[in-house]
Amino acid sequence: MINLVKNLSVYNRRTKSSVIRELLKLTNQPGIISLAGGLPAPDLFPVETMREVVNSVLDKYSAAALQYGATEGTPELKAELVKLLKETEGLDLKPENILITTASQQGLDLIGKTFIDASDPILVELPSYIGGLQAFKSYGAEMIGVKCDDDGLLLENLELKLQKLLEEEEHYKFIYVVPDFQNPSGVTMSQKRREQLIKMSEKYDVLIIEDSPYRQIRFEGKAPDMLYKLDKSSNVISVFTFSKIFVPGLRLGFMIGHEEIIKKLSKMKQSLDLCTSPFNQLIAAEFLKGGYLPSHIEKINASYKSKKDAMLNALQEYMPKVEGISWTKPEGGLFLWLRLPEHIDTEVLFYEAIKKQVAFVIGSAFYCDKTGNNTMRLNFSYPSEEQIDEGIKRLALVVKKFL
Amino acid sequence: MINLVKNLSVYNRRTKSSVIRELLKLTNQPGIISLAGGLPAPDLFPVETMREVVNSVLDKYSAAALQYGATEGTPELKAELVKLLKETEGLDLKPENILITTASQQGLDLIGKTFIDASDPILVELPSYIGGLQAFKSYGAEMIGVKCDDDGLLLENLELKLQKLLEEEEHYKFIYVVPDFQNPSGVTMSQKRREQLIKMSEKYDVLIIEDSPYRQIRFEGKAPDMLYKLDKSSNVISVFTFSKIFVPGLRLGFMIGHEEIIKKLSKMKQSLDLCTSPFNQLIAAEFLKGGYLPSHIEKINASYKSKKDAMLNALQEYMPKVEGISWTKPEGGLFLWLRLPEHIDTEVLFYEAIKKQVAFVIGSAFYCDKTGNNTMRLNFSYPSEEQIDEGIKRLALVVKKFL
Numbered sequence: 001m002i003n004l005v006k007n008l009s010v011y012n013r014r015t016k017s018s019v020i021r022e023l024l025k026l027t028n029q030p031g032i033i034s035l036a037g038g039l040p041a042p043d044l045f046p047v048e049t050m051r052e053v054v055n056s057v058l059d060k061y062s063a064a065a066l067q068y069g070a071t072e073g074t075p076e077l078k079a080e081l082v083k084l085l086k087e088t089e090g091l092d093l094k095p096e097n098i099l100i101t102t103a104s105q106q107g108l109d110l111i112g113k114t115f116i117d118a119s120d121p122i123l124v125e126l127p128s129y130i131g132g133l134q135a136f137k138s139y140g141a142e143m144i145g146v147k148c149d150d151d152g153l154l155l156e157n158l159e160l161k162l163q164k165l166l167e168e169e170e171h172y173k174f175i176y177v178v179p180d181f182q183n184p185s186g187v188t189m190s191q192k193r194r195e196q197l198i199k200m201s202e203k204y205d206v207l208i209i210e211d212s213p214y215r216q217i218r219f220e221g222k223a224p225d226m227l228y229k230l231d232k233s234s235n236v237i238s239v240f241t242f243s244k245i246f247v248p249g250l251r252l253g254f255m256i257g258h259e260e261i262i263k264k265l266s267k268m269k270q271s272l273d274l275c276t277s278p279f280n281q282l283i284a285a286e287f288l289k290g291g292y293l294p295s296h297i298e299k300i301n302a303s304y305k306s307k308k309d310a311m312l313n314a315l316q317e318y319m320p321k322v323e324g325i326s327w328t329k330p331e332g333g334l335f336l337w338l339r340l341p342e343h344i345d346t347e348v349l350f351y352e353a354i355k356k357q358v359a360f361v362i363g364s365a366f367y368c369d370k371t372g373n374n375t376m377r378l379n380f381s382y383p384s385e386e387q388i389d390e391g392i393k394r395l396a397l398v399v400k401k402f403l
Numbered sequence: 404m405i406n407l408v409k410n411l412s413v414y415n416r417r418t419k420s421s422v423i424r425e426l427l428k429l430t431n432q433p434g435i436i437s438l439a440g441g442l443p444a445p446d447l448f449p450v451e452t453m454r455e456v457v458n459s460v461l462d463k464y465s466a467a468a469l470q471y472g473a474t475e476g477t478p479e480l481k482a483e484l485v486k487l488l489k490e491t492e493g494l495d496l497k498p499e500n501i502l503i504t505t506a507s508q509q510g511l512d513l514i515g516k517t518f519i520d521a522s523d524p525i526l527v528e529l530p531s532y533i534g535g536l537q538a539f540k541s542y543g544a545e546m547i548g549v550k551c552d553d554d555g556l557l558l559e560n561l562e563l564k565l566q567k568l569l570e571e572e573e574h575y576k577f578i579y580v581v582p583d584f585q586n587p588s589g590v591t592m593s594q595k596r597r598e599q600l601i602k603m604s605e606k607y608d609v610l611i612i613e614d615s616p617y618r619q620i621r622f623e624g625k626a627p628d629m630l631y632k633l634d635k636s637s638n639v640i641s642v643f644t645f646s647k648i649f650v651p652g653l654r655l656g657f658m659i660g661h662e663e664i665i666k667k668l669s670k671m672k673q674s675l676d677l678c679t680s681p682f683n684q685l686i687a688a689e690f691l692k693g694g695y696l697p698s699h700i701e702k703i704n705a706s707y708k709s710k711k712d713a714m715l716n717a718l719q720e721y722m723p724k725v726e727g728i729s730w731t732k733p734e735g736g737l738f739l740w741l742r743l744p745e746h747i748d749t750e751v752l753f754y755e756a757i758k759k760q761v762a763f764v765i766g767s768a769f770y771c772d773k774t775g776n777n778t779m780r781l782n783f784s785y786p787s788e789e790q791i792d793e794g795i796k797r798l799a800l801v802v803k804k805f806l
Contacts, residue, residue, distance in 0.1 A: 001637040001661055002610050007576060009520050009542070012667055042466040050469065051461050058454050063445035066453065066652035102505055102654070102676045109675050113541065117412050134674040138516065139412070173410060207405050234404040249469035249682040251505070258404055264411060267418055271537040272512050272675070273505045277654040280680060 011138050020130065020365040023350060027359035033391035035378045036359040038183065038334060044300050045247050046292065053286045061282055069278035072266050073100025073254070077281040080288040081254060088216070089226050096259040099266050102276045104213055104241035104253040106269075108135040111209055111237065113268045115173045116141045121165055123175040123206075125153060127337075127366030127375070129183045132176055132211060141173070143368035150328060152189025153177060155196045162204045174207040179227060180215040181333025184366045184377035188331060191224035198227060201235045210238040216245050216297050218332035219305035234258035237265075242284055244334070245297055250280040304334065310385040311336060311378065314392035320400050327378075334381040337363070339374060344402045346376045352401065358394040414541050423533065423768040426753060430762035436794035438781045439762040441586065441737060447703050448650050449695065456689045464685055472681035475669050476503025476657070480684040483691040484657060491619070492629050499662040502669050505679045507616055507644035507656035509672075511535050514612055514640065515542040516671045518576045524568055526578040526609075528556060530740075530769030530778070532586045535579055535614060544576070546771035553731060555592025556580060558599045565607045577610040582630060583618040584736025587769045587780035591734060594627035601630060604638045613641040619648050619700050621735035622708035637661035640668075645687055647737070648700055653683040707737070713788040714739060714781065714795060721799035723806060730781075737784040740766070743777045747805045750776065755804065761797040 005013065027034045057065050072078075078095040085091040101107040108131060116122065118140030124133065126145040133143060144165070147157040158175070165172045177197070179189040189197070201208050210227040228238045234257070241253035255265065269275075287293065308330065315327055315338070324341030338360075340346065346362045353359060363375025380388060408416065430437045460468050475481075481498040488494040504510045511534060519525065521543030527536065529548040536546060547568070550560040561578070568575045580600070582592040592600070604611050613630040631641045637660070644656035658668065672678075690696065711733065718730055718741070727744030741763075743749065749765045756762060766778025783791060 001663070002608055004663055004667065007518055007574075007610065008667060009516065009518055012517050012671060015670055039471060042470050045466040045469045047461060047465050047469070051458065054457050054461075055454065058450060058457075062450050063448040066448045066450070066650035067445050068442060068646075068651045105674070106676045113412065114415050115410055115412055131674070131677070138671070138674050171409075205405055207410065243471075247469035247682075248471045249680060251676060251678070251680040260404070260407060264407065264415055268415060268541070271508070271534070271541050273509045273654060274534070275654070277652060277680065277683060279650075279652040280683070 011140070015138070020361060023362065026354050032354065032357045032359055033383060033387045033394065034359045035380070035383060035388070035391050036361045037379050037382050039382045040244055040248060040334070041303060041381055044303055046296055049287070049292050050247070050283070053283055053290065057279070057282045057286050065279050065282050067278065069275045069281065071270050071275050072262070073098060073276065074278050074281045074285065077285040080285050084288060084293070085256070089229060091226070091229055091256070093256060094259070097256050097262060099255050099262050099269065100276050100281055101253045101255060101269070102273055103243060103248070103251040104211065104239050105131055105135065106272065107239040107253055107255045108132050108211065109138070110255070110265050110268050110272070111174070111239070112136045112139040112141065114265050115207070121170050121172045123158065123161060123172060124368055125177055125182070126369065127184050127363060127372055128176065128368065129178050129211060130366055133368055136176070144172075145367065145369040148185070148187065150187055152179060152187055152193045153197060155193060155200060158200060162200070162206070172206055174209050175201070176209045176211065177227070178211045180212055180223070181217065181330050181335070183214070183333070184335055184361065184363070185337040186328045186330030186333055186335045187337070189224065194224055194227055194230055198230045201231070202233055206235070208236045210236055212238055213241045213244055214333040217301060217304060217334070219301050219308065221331040228256060234261070237261060245293065245300070246284065246287060250283060252276065252280050252284050301332070304381050307380040307383070307385055307388060308336070310388045311380045311392060314389045318393045318396035320396065320403060322403060325399070334379055336378050336380065338376050338378055340399060341403070342374050345373045347373065349398060349402055353395060353398045356394045356398050358391045358398070360395065414543070418541070423764060426765065429757050435757065435760045435762055436786060436790045436797065437762045438783070438786060438791070438794050439764045440782055440785050442785045443647055443651060443737070444706060444784055447706055449699055452690065452695050453650070453686070456686055456693065460682070460685045460689050468682050468685050470681065472678045472684065474673050474678050475665070476501065476679065477681050477684045477688065480688040483688050487691060487696070488659070492632060494629070494632060494659070496659060497662070500659050500665060502658050502665050502672065503679050503684055504656045504658060504672070505676055506646060506651070506654040507614065507642045508534050508538065509675065510642040510656055510658045511538040511614070512541070513658070513668045513671050513675070514577070515539045515544065517668050518610070519544045524573050524575045526561065526564060526575060527771055528580055528585070529772065530587050530766060530775055531579065531771065532581050532614060533769060536771060539579070547575075548770065548772040551588070551590065553590055555582060555590055555596045556600060558596060558603060561603060565603070565609070575609055577612050578604070579612045579614065580630070581614045583615055583626070584620065584733050584738070586617070586736070587738055587764065587766070588740040589731045589733030589736055589738045590740070592627065597627055597630055597633055601633045604634070605636050609638070611639045613639055615641055616644045616647055617736040620704060620707060620737070622704050622711065624734035631659060637664070640664060648696065648703070649687065649690060653686060655679065655683050655687055704735070707784050710783040710786070710788055710791060711739070713791045714783045717792045717795035721796045723799065723803050725806060728802070737782055739781050739783065741779050741781055743802060744806070745777050748776045749779045752801060752805055756798060756801045759797045759801050761794045761801070763798065
């Protein structure tokens with residue numbers, strides 16, 4: 001074989017098997033309660049609706065459902081999405097504002113490929129979604145972390161970073177945010193912060209990437225406006241997925257933006273996979289057209305709310321009541337965020353937790369600046385309520401040992 | 404909006420809407436017989452088998468078919484592919500030698516992402532598959548064209564290019580070939596050339612990418628061995644797709660290679676789309692397990708052979724019998740290649756052909772060195788035999804005008 005190391009691209013060599021992946025391997029042992037994953041609950045997947053919808057696609061479209069399709073996406077799905085985003089978000093879109101993607105991870109990769117040259121700075125949240133960081137890093141992006149609190153991005157910190165980049169004559173490419181029930185923190189950006197962020201994007205002439213996989217998974221409280229809706233300057237690209245509101249197994253997502261931006265993204269998609277599965281797109285279109293989405297989302301939200309409450313109750317009951325231990329109280333999504341006193345390193349704690357048969361994701365994995373050592377991500381969508389209760393009980397015992 | 408030009412990546416700016424795309428737009432006008440496309444014939448798609456198979460997947464796997472899956476691919480499909488490649492190609496593979504991809508275009512993109520840094524030279528055929536060139540170019544590859552004849556790659560020319568690169572202290576990354584019924588030329592690399600190419604890969608310590616979308620679409624003649632089979636040094640990566648032997652609409656393909664290489668490719672796939680649709684993978688696995696593939700391929704081959712013969716007959720009947728006009732006689736695949744006298748520019752001829760209501764793809768689009776102006780690609784899989792006859796008749800009239 002060729003000398004692999006000498007023939008790999010720089011990026012491949014620099015991508016280490018991440019700590020998180022190595023740690024996740026340990027969580028698959030029998031008996032372990034995993035609060036580490038990020039999977040939706042499969043018992044909620046609409047298997048029988050799926051069967052109906054698939055058969056209906058084959059009836060209606062026959063061979064045409066199985067042919068290659070347009071890179072931009074099939075017109076049937078785009079038409080349904082225009083309607084959906086009008087009804088649910090008040091957005092006025094044309095089909096030309098939409099690009100269908102092979103799930104939202106491809107959307108993030110496309111953004112990298114479209115905008116990033118090696119060493120270009122981009123601004124990301126502290127903490128931020130790993131899949132986004134990974135995609136942008138693969139094009140050589142330089143990550144600049146921006147501090148967050150329980151209302152999302154701290155705008156003063158963002159402005160400080162933007163000014164510094166301007167002074168250094170650096171060409172920042174975009175600000176990447178997950179404004180609703182963020183992965184990993186579960187935090188939602190407040191309406192006020194959103195309005196300020198949009199102003200900032202105008203002042204500093206910078207694109208905003210609004211990654212929105214969880215927005216529809218809201219159990220309680222009122223949704224702030226989408227950044228896309230607040231923006232009047234076409235400075236926002238929003239990225240969505242069907243993974244959390246329908247099923248992940250179709251690998252289907254979409255992005256919206258100004259027509260000219262969508263054209264540029266679409267040109268890049270051509271060399272990635274020519275087009276997203278037209279069969280899967282028609283399945284989703286049929287699912288939307290059949291009106292199955294609202295009741296399905298209701299079902300998901302009822303289940304996840306109950307699990308989230310179970311986790312909050314367990315944290316309240318079992319976690320030691322000491323200074324420095326706190327957690328977020330998300331109104332939706334799949335995750336919450338636990339902060340421990342600063343001297344505790346959750347990577348060290350992780351191995352102890354595995355011994356006690358409970359797993360989580362270490363917080364530092366989500367920080368581009370390698371901070372956040374005292375934090376962890378907890379998932380409540382996948383485990384049962386019993387597992388959540390028992391898992392948090394075990395975790396609390398481990399935390400006590402580290403105090 | 405931000406200034407788009409100033410914010411795009413270098414690659415996005417350098418990717419022009421290709422001549423071929425612009426020309427293809429003209430071929431959609433009513434009345435035009437298009438020999439330009441590259442689509443499989445949809446009337447051959449096994450719609451009812453698809454329905455059976457999909458329902459069986461939902462019966463057997465239920466919600467598990469709709470969840471996220473492993474980046475490397477689902478074990479069920481890999482197991483079927485190990486069997487298939489043993490039976491049809493005599494390959495001894497383990498599941499670890501296989502990576503499932505979102506069709507073969509993603510395979511090509513992954514190869515680019517895994518091996519290419521900007522300005523790295525790679526060696527490609529003259530002419531070569533556009534989708535491959537596009538994917539490699541997106542990582543900044545420098546294309547070095549190698550001459551071909553009707554037996555495939557000219558090895559002396561390849562060696563010359565390799566030696567020159569060595570002298571220049573350039574680090575060539577791989578040789579990219581489509582050895583069976585090449586797109587665009589329809590040429591198959593002979594057994595002897597294949598053996599020589601494998602020797603060359605050892606001598607020059609260089610990886611070979613064997614792109615193999617059409618290999619099973621053989622109507623006549625005996626298949627030479629796969630490069631993968633001839634190689635004893637793990638220097639070959641082979642890329643396959645289900646698009647031509649099943650349906651393109653699932654966007655499903657796979658690649659095979661040494662276990663260590665597959666690991667490196669897999670690491671890159673993570674940030675592209677996390678995993679290929681497990682639902683679609685299980686559909687393909689069920690199709691293979693059900694034993695539907697051999698008879699389906701037989702049906703395709705019978706139809707395409709008949710269409711290929713119709714095209715050869717029409718060329719024989721209508722094309723002017725003059726020095727410099729020749730065409731390939733493929734034993735399989737979807738395309739053949741027409742060469743005209745050197746003074747004829749098929750891009751100029753194209754507009755005249757459109758006036759006469761027939762379309763093709765200009766040959767120069769497939770040449771990385773911008774030669775091949777007197778050539779064109781003709782597709783016989785999509786049009787009917789009547790359209791092929793009439794289309795070639797019209798084309799011959801245009802060619803006569805240019806002589």
